[in-house]
Amino acid sequence: MAGGKLSARQKMINLMYLVFIAMIAMTTSKEILSAFSLFNTKFESANELAVNSNTTLLKGLEKQAEEKPKDFGVAFNNAQKISSISNDFFTYLEGQKRMILEKGNYMDLYKEEGGLPAEQMDKGDALDEFWFTGDRLTKEGQAFVARIEKYKTDVRDVLGEDVAYNPAKETLDRRFSTSEVKNKDGQSQSWLDYNFKGFPAVASYTKLTAMQNDIKATEANLYNVFLGNTVDEATSLKNYTAIVIPDKNAFFAGEKFTGSVVLGKYANVTPTKLKVGDTELDMNREGAVDSTGAARIEFTVGNVGEHDIDGQFTFLEKGEELPINFSGKYVVVPRPNSATISADKMNVVYRGVENPMTISFAGIPDNKVRASAVGLKPKGGAGKYVMVPTSGREVTINVTGTLDDGSAVSDRKTFRIKDIPKPTGMIVGQSDGKLPRNNVEIGKVSAVLEDFDFDLPLTVTSFKFKVPGQPSVTCSGNRLNGAAKSALRKAKRGATVQIFDIKSKSSGPVIKPATPAVIELAN
Numbered sequence: 001m002a003g004g005k006l007s008a009r010q011k012m013i014n015l016m017y018l019v020f021i022a023m024i025a026m027t028t029s030k031e032i033l034s035a036f037s038l039f040n041t042k043f044e045s046a047n048e049l050a051v052n053s054n055t056t057l058l059k060g061l062e063k064q065a066e067e068k069p070k071d072f073g074v075a076f077n078n079a080q081k082i083s084s085i086s087n088d089f090f091t092y093l094e095g096q097k098r099m100i101l102e103k104g105n106y107m108d109l110y111k112e113e114g115g116l117p118a119e120q121m122d123k124g125d126a127l128d129e130f131w132f133t134g135d136r137l138t139k140e141g142q143a144f145v146a147r148i149e150k151y152k153t154d155v156r157d158v159l160g161e162d163v164a165y166n167p168a169k170e171t172l173d174r175r176f177s178t179s180e181v182k183n184k185d186g187q188s189q190s191w192l193d194y195n196f197k198g199f200p201a202v203a204s205y206t207k208l209t210a211m212q213n214d215i216k217a218t219e220a221n222l223y224n225v226f227l228g229n230t231v232d233e234a235t236s237l238k239n240y241t242a243i244v245i246p247d248k249n250a251f252f253a254g255e256k257f258t259g260s261v262v263l264g265k266y267a268n269v270t271p272t273k274l275k276v277g278d279t280e281l282d283m284n285r286e287g288a289v290d291s292t293g294a295a296r297i298e299f300t301v302g303n304v305g306e307h308d309i310d311g312q313f314t315f316l317e318k319g320e321e322l323p324i325n326f327s328g329k330y331v332v333v334p335r336p337n338s339a340t341i342s343a344d345k346m347n348v349v350y351r352g353v354e355n356p357m358t359i360s361f362a363g364i365p366d367n368k369v370r371a372s373a374v375g376l377k378p379k380g381g382a383g384k385y386v387m388v389p390t391s392g393r394e395v396t397i398n399v400t401g402t403l404d405d406g407s408a409v410s411d412r413k414t415f416r417i418k419d420i421p422k423p424t425g426m427i428v429g430q431s432d433g434k435l436p437r438n439n440v441e442i443g444k445v446s447a448v449l450e451d452f453d454f455d456l457p458l459t460v461t462s463f464k465f466k467v468p469g470q471p472s473v474t475c476s477g478n479r480l481n482g483a484a485k486s487a488l489r490k491a492k493r494g495a496t497v498q499i500f501d502i503k504s505k506s507s508g509p510v511i512k513p514a515t516p517a518v519i520e521l522a523n
Helices: 008-067 069-103 107-113 125-131 139-159 163-175 191-196 201-227 437-442 482-489
Strands: 242-246 250-252 256-263 273-276 295-300 305-317 320-333 339-343 355-361 369-372 376-378 384-387 394-402 408-418 424-427 432-435 445-448 459-466 473-476 496-505 517-521
Touching: 008 069, 008 201, 069 107, 069 125, 069 139, 069 201, 125 139, 125 191, 125 201, 139 163, 139 191, 139 201, 163 201, 191 201, 256 305, 273 295, 339 394, 339 408, 355 369, 355 394, 424 496, 424 517, 432 437, 437 482, 437 517, 445 459, 445 496, 459 482, 473 482
Parallel strands: 242 320, 250 320, 432 517
Antiparallel strands: 242 256, 256 295, 273 305, 305 320, 339 355, 355 384, 369 394, 376 384, 394 408, 424 445, 459 473, 459 496, 496 517
């Protein structure tokens, strides 16, 4: 702005503008820094009040434990552990705040002013160098994030698997989440980078004070849960119904039953015990409980028929075991030992044409059935095939099915191979009977596969024509030639003419000569 070919006066004016803008920026910056200091003071005041409130709650729990040790003894013991864990973490964060003052050389000013020197804490370089190295975290930065995770783990260990504490656990995870964060550009950043890197020291200091406030809020929430005063407390599981959900509706004899036992109302709840009949299942086995809290059950099924299934799974609620019974039914069907193989058209297959077939195994999905044979190939969807036999008199189709437990069953079936039948010779659509002489002269000779279930059009390529008393005439194509017509004109009324040695072709297999057509001339 102050460069270029400008007059000295204009350069001076531009420079004054720059100074003025910088002064406004500095003023705004100081106001923002002072605001952080104000927030920090409010958080610290709130923390002092929370300490007093939490102390009162803890004493209340202690009194309840003395009067009703059975109902509140475990709760008070847990509350003491939470108090110790929270105080340790609170003190750790206080040390991190002191580190910000010391590394930024703000400690002397802090002591002189009796509070944060907010307007001087506009740089964050010292903390950035301590916690970050390029795009990665230093050992100190990693240690800070790990300490937050340790706090959450320690609290969850105290709460255990009691479902009454599930809402409190969710709040804990939300308040102290260290998961990656999407920035304004949609890019993923580490939690520490997003919240602390590049910020003024006073902002980072205030954030740690806010985190201390979260510790006290979590502490208060848990004390209220222990006292039974919180609206976040889980609804009693006595209002739920246990349901058996088999992995499938029917099982083969001797196969292992697999299914799930879930509550009638969704709840991500992990049982402490699970029994099927009189047998207690190992809850530590792989896959015992899935991600939704559904308990997995397994046992060897009985004989063919319908069976009852009953059992019990136990949950921990408010320090006491809560057993819930379940019951259901399952059906066992016979294990398949033969495949279903059928020709869609008839019981034989014809050489040289596509014979449509359906191949399946009873009780096994089509995608787990494999069929093989010479000339067999899939076509038209699951279980659909075509067979195109070429040589030989028989063809055998082998079928293998895979059961749900991974075992295989197999079967085979042999089909007879037949040639395409001899077609019937015709002229004007008739193979015998009377026709006017003119119809025979201009008529079209054809070869037809009568009563044949496949659509196989034939084209006549040649034939021979015979009139009584006249030599046979060979014709190309499917109509009489000049010589044949001349012989026809010499035939007497009522004479019988023959069309024989009718040769034809198809789009696939070789076709035998058609049977002769014998026609009596009507005139």
